[in-house]
Amino acid sequence: MLGLLRDIGRAPEQRFILGAHTRAFEELLRDFLGAADVVACGSGTSALGLVLTAMGVGAGDEVVVPAFGCAPLAASVVTAGATPVFADVHPHTMVADPDDAERRITEHTRAVMPAHMFSVMADMPRFARIARRRGVRLIEDSAVAQGAVLDRTPAGLWGEAGVFSFVQVKSFGMPGEGGAVVTRDAAIGRRVRMLRNHGQDGTQRFVHHLVGHNSRFDEIQAAFQTYRFAGLPERLERRAAIADYYTERFSALTGRGVTPPPPGREGRCYYVYSLLAERRDELKRHLLDQGVGCHVYYPLPLPLQSAFAPFTKPGDRWPHAEQASRQTLALPVYPHLTDSQVEYIADAVCGFPRG
Incomplete structure (x- = not known):
């Protein structure tokens, strides 16, 4: 690891965010998962917000989220300008109850966002069927579930987009903040990639195609995570x-x-x-x-x-x-x-x- 720090610090390009190590880390996760795109960003929380924004969720919309869980589940919805609608959870597994979630869908519901909780993935096959039947978007909060697999589908790939968190306490944690958006939809990936860097598409600096955010990934952390991934x-x-x-x-x-x-x-x-x-x-x-x-x-x-x-x-x-x-x-x-x-x-x- 000291060698990685020295190489990054002394590299001629002096690129400390969104450089070659970030690209390599994204490609590593993309290939491992079989995703269309993986976009590393500043945190799991910001990953949720980027997905909601990329899907056009905003004022007047409702998003169904679990009533039990981490604050970003609701805060990301509020920050996007939408309204969180809270669904109860299963009494044993503590993940969102699909029946209660579907009961809370209205004509204003834009998305359903179940979250995996502690050691148990949410019932994503049920949520996928509900989303298709009711015509709402499906976002998967898989922040805690990297490495989990359900019905041969990795956590993060059940919805139109999912998120991971790499904060230190997570199963693939690192010494700092970081997260990722994972998706089977390349168009969502492209939009998230712009949103994380002030709406720029990477071809020309200071040309902004969207009103974006600062949710960029650190090169040292990317190198660290790539190094640790094999274990x-x-x-x-x-x-x-x-x-x-x-x-x-x-x-x-x-x-x-x-x-x-x-x-x-x-x-x-x-x-x-x-x-x-x-x-x-x-x-x-x-x-x-x-x-x-x-x-x-x-x-x-x-x-x-x-x-x-x-x-x-x-x-x-x-x-x-x-x-x-x-x-x-x-x-x-x-x-x-x-x-x-x-x-x-x-x-x-x-x-x-x-x-």
């Missing part, structure tokens, strides 16, 4: 093996108020391994007392957050999203855990006292 399958396999062990150990806890995610490898990417625990806060204290790091993702559903409450309707509820916010607890699943550490974590969960 990604091994790291993903290790995460999956840890998750398999946890789920096997925790399967007996369901009757004790602790529910692991569904078993299996299909449609999975173990970015986060999250339990559902009826006594979540007590379990968290117990684990911290045992020296086990754990984390509560999304302590409030998006529509109950003050930032997004103005976009909701009076009396609307999302009971499964609210339950997930009360019960979800993430355990360590990073690939460098030793077997003894994984066993210790599992022992600590299984040793949680009965209520």
Whole structure:
């Protein structure tokens, strides 16, 4: 890596963004996925915004998003000038419920944007059928799911466009911000490519074809990610093996108020391994007392957050999203855990006292 830094810093072109390393990284991902285009950009959040803009989503439009998840799901819609409409999630997997999402489609709906959550991909075959039947765009928030495959289709390629995030905590994280738009539609790729760089098409500087953004990718990060890509399958396999062990150990806890995610490898990417625990806060204290790091993702559903409450309707509820916010607890699943550490974590969960 020191050699890469030296080569980039001393290269005659002195190009530190959107140079040869970024192109090579995009081509690597494109060929690996079988996509028409991959466009590296400043973050997974900006990737969502670029896709929405590229599809013409704006004022007067609605976009159906999950009620449980990361803020950019809703914020990217609001920033585009559209209105987020929140769908409830499945009570076990915590991904968007296709039936509830379809129920919320109106004549104003421009797109549906399901998100993969923790270790489980959303039901993309169902969402694809809904999008075709209802005549809406399908955007796939696959920020957490790089490497996951469902029905032989990689995460990111189920919708018209998908996004990845490379922020450090993700399964293909890096030491900085970054993301990518992936698509089977070359026209979407071309439009996103212009939008990420102030609407320029790359043929002539300071000629702007669109009102764009600054969401460019760093050459050092591109070189770093290209260098690390060969080891990604091994790291993903290790995460999956840890998750398999946890789920096997925790399967007996369901009757004790602790529910692991569904078993299996299909449609999975173990970015986060999250339990559902009826006594979540007590379990968290117990684990911290045992020296086990754990984390509560999304302590409030998006529509109950003050930032997004103005976009909701009076009396609307999302009971499964609210339950997930009360019960979800993430355990360590990073690939460098030793077997003894994984066993210790599992022992600590299984040793949680009965209520």
